[in-house]
Amino acid sequence: MSMRPIAFQPRQSIEQVEESTDLAPKFDDRGLITAVTTDATSGELLMQGFMNAEALQRTIETGEAHYFSRSRQVLWHKGATSGLVQKVVQLMIDDDQDCIWLRVDVAGGASCHVGYRSCFYRQIPVGENYAAAQKDGQVSLEFTETQKVFDPKEVYGDAPNPTLL
């Protein structure tokens, strides 16, 4: 695969960034842009990660989701270890170009290193439900997925858990 650099445009004006067809992404002081990934079919939020310029470039060129792993500080081709590659159906960028939205098809149907389909498998009760559930301002998360799609130990073996406390 040729890796001719994609020409990101310099950010020159609000009108250019918001209203033009220029691809002028804003990488933060760590060189990262936020990436939000949803299931292209169900609309479910699968994960939220980050891309550096190379990850965005490779995603665009290959049509497969690449991220930058903050815990491992490396380019991360999602699915390279687990086989759960994310095929990009649509790649969107937001108004001020500091967030990328990936609509993906996931091979195997799972995205979460814990083994669930989505990284978002617990809900927080809100409003009246919070008022009814809370005790002294303390509230319990509610699991919305009860069964894991895969066993992380089988898939990842002894690879370090990416969750940081």
Next chain:
Amino acid sequence: MSMRPIAFQPRQSIEQVEESTDLAPKFDDRGLITAVTTDATSGELLMQGFMNAEALQRTIETGEAHYFSRSRQVLWHKGATSGLVQKVVQLMIDDDQDCIWLRVDVAGGASCHVGYRSCFYRQIPVGENYAAAQKDGQVSLEFTETQKVFDPKEVYGDAPNPTLL
């Protein structure tokens, strides 16, 4: 509305954070947690923002989306200026509890300060589409929304544009 503080739990172990019902959100060194907001009906990604502890607390208590505005450095009750309040249908938290997912109903059907329904109104061609469209590695964004839902000047008047270059 009583603002008794919600008792966020201290983060003690990966198992607690990933597998328990403890609400133990991870705020970054700026005191912020990423928030991703989708339309509860369509699954469309409406916006990506940030919450501080107070914004998360108020969202949980009121059932209406609150964020922390990084450009203005203030608590931001979404819709307070525009009237486009986001009613939270479901509030989810991810595996390592550093990202909140809001599934919302939006009064008026618009979320973007530029006037579009979603903040994500442009796509980046990927894979074969990128290869066909690029010239010298340069690629044009493609608008997926062609009509604004409202006129930002009418709604926001002279309020400063939140986009930062």
